[in-house]
Amino acid sequence: MPGRTLDTKKRRVFNSVFGTPPISQPTPVTTPITGFTAPGQAFGAPPLHNDTFSSQLSSPSKLSPPGTDHVQDQVRWDRSWHIATRVLNLPDFAEHRGVLEPLKPERESVGKDFYQALNVLIYPQTYVPLARQTEDIIAWHTSQVRRHFLRQVLPIILRLKKHEKPDAILLRVVKVLETAQRQYLHGLSFIKEHIDNSGLPGTSTPVVSRFRRDVYAVISNSVTEPILDILTKVLTSQVSYILGLSSPNGSTYSVVPEDAESERSRREILGLVESLKNVGLAGEQFQVTFAEVMNDSMTEYVNRGCKGIWSQLDLSGSQSSNETILPRTAHHPSPSRCVRDLCEWIENRYAKLAVQVLNMLDTKFNISWTDKEKYKEMSIGRLAELRINELYDIVVNWPHSRGALDDLRTAITTPQRRLHLTEVFAKTLSEKLLHPGASTLRILQTYISMIWSFHALDHSKVLLDRVAYPLQLYLCSREDTVRIIIAGLLSDTEDAQDNPITSSTDKLVELAQLLNKGSEQVGSRADDEELDWHDTEWIPDPVDAGPGYKRSKNADIIGTLIGVLGSQEVFIKEFQNIMGENLLKHDGSFEKEIKVLELLKVRFGEAPLQACEVMLKDIQDSGRVNSVIRKKQNLDSHGSENDAQILGAGSIADSQSKPSLHAKILSRLFWPQLHDEEYQVPNEIMELQEAYEEGFESIKASRKLTWLHALGQATVELQLEDRIIVEEVHTWQATVIYAFQSEDENIQRTTEELVTELGMDETLVRSALKFWVNKLVLHETSPNTYSVLETLNQEDRARSNAQASAPSSSNKDDSLDDDTGLGSSDGIGKEKMGMYWQFIQGMLKNSSSQMSLPQIAMMLKMLIVDGFPYSNEELQEFLGRKVQDGSLEVVSGKYKLKK
Secondary structure, eight states: OHHHHHHHHHHHHHHHHHOSOSOOOOOOSSSOSSOOOOTTSOTTOOOOOOHHHHHTTTOGGGOOOOOSOHHHHHHHHHHHHHHHHHHHOOOOOOTTOOTTSOOSSOGGGOOHHHHHHHHHHHOHHHHOTTOSOOOOHHHHHHHHHHHHIIIIIHHHHHHGGGSSOHHHHHHHHHHHHHHHHHHHHHHHHHHHHHHHTTTOTTTHHHHHHHHHHHHHHHHHHHHTTTTHHHHHHHHHHHHHHHHTSOOTTOOOSSOOOOOHHHHHHHHHHHHHHHHHHHHTOOSHHHHHHHHHHHHHHHHHHHHHHHTTOOSHHHHHHTSOTTOOOOOOOTTOSSOOHHHHHHHHHIIIIIHHHHHHHHHHHOTTOOOOHHHHHHHHHHHHHHHHHHHHHHHHHHHHTTTTTHHHHHHHHHHOOSHHHHHHHHHHHHHHHHHHTSSTTSOHHHHHHHHHHHHHHHHHHOTTOHHHHHHHHHHHHHHHTOTTHHHHHHHHHTSOGGGOOSSGGGOOOSSOHHHHHHHHHTTTTTHHHHHTOSOOTTOTTOOOOOTTOOTTOOOOOSOOHHHHHHHHTSSHHHHHHHHHHHHHHHHHHOOSOOHHHHHHHHHHHHHHOSGGGHHHHHHHHHHHHHHHHHHHHHHHTTOGGGOOTTOOBOSSOOOOOOTTSOOOOBOOOOOTTTSOOOOOOOOOOOHHHHHHHHHHHHHHHHHOTTOOOOOOGGGOEEEEEEEOSSOEEEEEEEHHHHHHHHTTOOSOTTOEEEHHHHHHHHTOOHHHHHHHHHHHHHTTSEEEEETTEEEEOOSOOHHHHHHHHHHHHSOOOSOGGGGGSOOSSOOGGGGGGOTTHHHHHHHHHHIIIIIOSOBOHHHHHHHHHHHOTTOOOSOHHHHHHHHHHHHHTTSEEEETTEEEEOO
8 A cells, every 4th residue: 555655646746747647538418518508498408510510520621610609619629639539549668569560549440530530629710619628639649658758668768778788778779769659650640641631731741840859859858868878888889990999809909991890880880870860869969979989089099090109110100002192181281191191091981980970960961071171180189189298208209209290290280289389398398307306417418309309390499499498497507517518518429329319328428429510510600591592391480489580490409508508608617627627637639629629619719718728738738848857857767657647746656666757737827726635745756746846947947836736646556465456546545545555564544643644634535545445455444444455355356356347437537436326335225225316416416405304305205206115214324324425414404415
């Protein structure tokens, strides 16, 4: 009983929304619903009928007017309504009803009374003009169809979602809807035929159209939403087969060419669309779903065919060699290979499917050639978006990414896309490069790649100017920017690999290559040319260029990098300092420095580089003066093959040979300020210096020498019990090891003793002691106490042999630097701590000169992609070791690099 009560309530609520029961009861003849008995007529007697009217019901055009009493007309209307609605009442819908099963009511079972009733219901003004309550039989049929569908057909469709395969579910839904509509149209057909047979042809067409529209609206609103996910899956699968984005065997890694399977899928989807259209499921929601599937397919093709494929070889390798005719490509005169492949796919497969489906949905909708071109423009826009998101990686991989730049150049043809490109690239550049964890060398290498890439992308330099300013501003804040640029100009070109931009060298050797080529010397002259009448590829200035824009025809790398520094004076001053260091540190003909100087004179003129000319002349002249002095003072007799060139200090060998001295004589006014450390040199060196001064004064009586001890170089030969060590070191390192020379084999020296005896800064003493400890010449017997390590055990000898066999660094200062990675004595340091030390140095140089332990830990966690795996305690232990070896110092609880 409770269940029956609940069903009754549900039915009552449903009837309140969707109307009354389908069949109304007739009004009895003996009890009319309106009016009173006419005078002279018995109460309750049936009304008089017009025999002529009854005999001529089958031919309404020849009927005579009916009676004029409104009661008689109303009774006649009610009885006709009852007869017609009882016949047209829809039967219960069977879930597995056969397609060929006869529909009810069968035409043979319909009698003459039904057609007479239809006459009254369809033409009430003709037959019952005085009836006060009439209804539309077509509206009634539409209402009962709506109720029948929602009560009986829709539940069947909702239960079909339990099937496993989406395509089987969709086919079953279509079959159920076709059966239901066949029944609905069958009932309407009686009314339609009667209207057509009434002598007014064509009047039934709007009736049927309106009925179909109402039924389709009910079906679309109630069915589409529940089966939308199924419909999307089926459309996605079929469209993927047709467009070559997947195959029946599940392959989704390449675009499959058209074959019999894709053609079969095309026929299936067209048949499905036709069926959906016939049952009312091809409305607006279906069109939106189809558009979304096609939209996703276009994006998938772009990603699969172009994402990460940047080289021209990769892009051209996918094209068959026998193709000679290429389709139109959306108004691009010389598109890239990837764009041509994309446009061919759009025209031959994508647009073809879209045209067939859309024309099937609406016969009045036709796709013109302009619409196909819009599809191509849309796909090129997707390719542009992909390449814009990849642009940073494309720049880093220059020149192997030329093919991707060709795609991008073809795609960014509007100011809006050009602006979007610069905005996205600037944001990516700031996130991935412009932070303290990135080295200045890496930033400069990326900047050079940017210049090349953006010049290939846009010869106007408009795009480069938009994205380069933040990077240029950031480079100006780096203290080592100028030095790295100049070191690159003075580097050996042999150090470069096939791809210098991405090589692992620690110098910008590509700058030396560019300077040697001299191709950029005419860059400034080429920029002055407003027009080149012989340029067959001339194009007008871009519309988004600024008012002061001037076209550049060459990617002037060196000029651009120098321009970053703000003024050429900054560059020339730093070049003078670095060139002076090289001239003092090395010997030879200095051909590289001379060549760079001559090339820079072409770019900047001779006047700004006059000081460099004087410095070079000093070194060349000092070589001749040095030979004359040594010969005049008989200093050659003390020399050996490994004489050390110094400036103001001597070099020592072992105790059995005398030192030899060479000097480089500099003009004080033209050289940059040279930093020097005062300390006591060995007596033998002092005697050589005095003799050298006498020889110099005899040649140039008005001049006097001032010795700069700390700037010299010395070659030291040490003879120990089980080995001989030869090292080229700084003079202060040679002075410290010379202090251990004694007849006493067990001599020991403390740090304080060396500082007092040599008058040398304690930092230099400790650095020199550490250097000789690393060379296994000294060892620390107790804290701050050192002695000579005459013999080596097996483990130490293996270390010594490894050091001897290791390739010597091209940088002579390498021996003076602290090891950036933690050595074997660092215990828990791990191998990766060397990389973390590089990050810490970069932060303290470029972000803040002083940072606390939590700040350093936080920055490491932010900058390192894989995360910083150590705790604050382990980091503090590591930083403490760096403080002990003199790399860091602690000031007010914050760490800073020790100068």
